[in-house]
Amino acid sequence: xxxxxxxxxxxxxxxxxxxxxxxxxxxxxxxxxxxxxxxxxxxxxxxxxxxxxxxxxxxxxxxxxxxxxxxxxxxxxxxxxxxxxxxxxxxxxxxxxxxxxxxxxxxxxxxxxxxxxxxxxxxxxxxxxx
Amino acid sequence: xxxxxxxxxxxxxxxxxxxxxxxxxxxxxxxxxxxxxxxxxxxxxxxxxxxxxxxxxxxxxxxxxxxxxxxxxxxxxxxxx
Numbered sequence: 001x002x003x004x005x006x007x008x009x010x011x012x013x014x015x016x017x018x019x020x021x022x023x024x025x026x027x028x029x030x031x032x033x034x035x036x037x038x039x040x041x042x043x044x045x046x047x048x049x050x051x052x053x054x055x056x057x058x059x060x061x062x063x064x065x066x067x068x069x070x071x072x073x074x075x076x077x078x079x080x081x082x083x084x085x086x087x088x089x090x091x092x093x094x095x096x097x098x099x100x101x102x103x104x105x106x107x108x109x110x111x112x113x114x115x116x117x118x119x120x121x122x123x124x125x126x127x128x129x130x
Numbered sequence: 131x132x133x134x135x136x137x138x139x140x141x142x143x144x145x146x147x148x149x150x151x152x153x154x155x156x157x158x159x160x161x162x163x164x165x166x167x168x169x170x171x172x173x174x175x176x177x178x179x180x181x182x183x184x185x186x187x188x189x190x191x192x193x194x195x196x197x198x199x200x201x202x203x204x205x206x207x208x209x210x211x
Contacts, residue, residue: 123208
């Protein structure tokens with residue numbers, strides 16, 4: 001094996017190692033962000049709400065404007081279901097324009113519903129249920 | 131202590147400052163609140179929404195940075211899917 005071949009192999013190995021290390025660092029950052037999101041969401045929920053989220057995989061939020069209306073936010077992401085008087089009446093497709101950790105997305109829905117429900121509904125694509 | 135949090139794709143970013151220290155002219159506290167103001171303006175310029183959080187889960191949308199608020203949360207721009 002000549003010196004050029006040794007250099008070529010060495011370069012290839014270093015490249016592969018740095019790609020692996022970068023991927024590994026990225027996964028660690030994502031895991032850390034997800035942990036912080038979970039901790040942050042927990043601080044914004046009552047114990048009952050937290051128990052509901054962890055047990056059912058969704059969070060129910062009462063409408064601040066319409067009596068009997070509730071929003072069901074899935075922790076795994078996806079469609080938000082609107083209930084009126086306990087009956088599902090509408091599905092909403094709305095989310096952040098940039099990717100966020102899953103529990104930060106739940107917090108985003110929660111804050112928008114409680115703090116700016118009309119803009120939240122105006123932005124969402126709405127699918128009435130019959 | 132007052133806190134501003136911004137939800138980002140890398141997880142939440144937060145800045146904390148002591149309003150009393152800001153009022154007293156403390157250099158570090160003033161730098162922190164200025165950084166919070168910059169972050170607030172940057173997220174709002176990208177279409178994000180800001181809320182103050184109060185007791186009993188009170189959530190209020192705000193248009194302008196409030197350095198006296200105990201907790202401010204910035205969420206990114208949302209879109210219909």
